[in-house]
Amino acid sequence: MTEFEKHLAKIRRWCAMQERCMVEVRIHCRAIGIPDKSTDKIISQLNEEGFIDEERFAKLYAGGKFRNKKWGRARIIGELKARQIPDDLIKTGLSEIDEDEYRNRIIGMVEYKISVTDSSNKMLFKHRLAKTAIAKGYEPELVSDIIDELMKKKGI
Known part of the structure; x- marks a missing residue:
């Protein structure tokens, strides 16, 4: 198993625990010492495999923070923007709130x-x-x- 495959497997397990966005994956990869070149490949691979889906993340994040932490839209929008989620996906995520x-x-x-x-x-x-x-x-x-x-x- 190559170094890249080990890193990919580790990040797959980490992503399987809860929904993640690309920025979180990038930060985590940097924190555990994965080179940026490998990080880009890992993110691309995880996207293809469905481990990372920004739209799914936005929906689950918005709905979860509203229901569990009782956050309002402004706070949720701010947090999603901090994670560099595109505005159209933020709007989609907020549509989860009745x-x-x-x-x-x-x-x-x-x-x-x-x-x-x-x-x-x-x-x-x-x-x-x-x-x-x-x-x-x-x-x-x-x-x-x-x-x-x-x-x-x-x-x-």
Whole structure:
């Protein structure tokens, strides 16, 4: 077995553990000391074999981070861009997120925050409600609309 085949087998096993993108594979190859020339060949081979698929990665990443980590679209987009996923594939990945589920996630987050936050100062109260959702990557305009809607509904 040649050195290249050993490296390829090692990276195949690593990719089989969870979905990876090309940038992650490139970084991992560099970290374990695989030369750049071999890395390019490995990535090409893994693409052909279906171990790496950027579209599949974007879909699974977006859906998983939304459901498991409760991230918003802005955070997911930023993370996918950091992994150099093309914009069209990012859009495809975000299509995995159901609009109603997305909105309900924000509502749940804000309702919880309403229940545990002091509402004596209205401006500070609204800021505190929005801060959590925006930090998770939800769009500020949407968060603000939902907060206004909930505050009106609850008479705050």
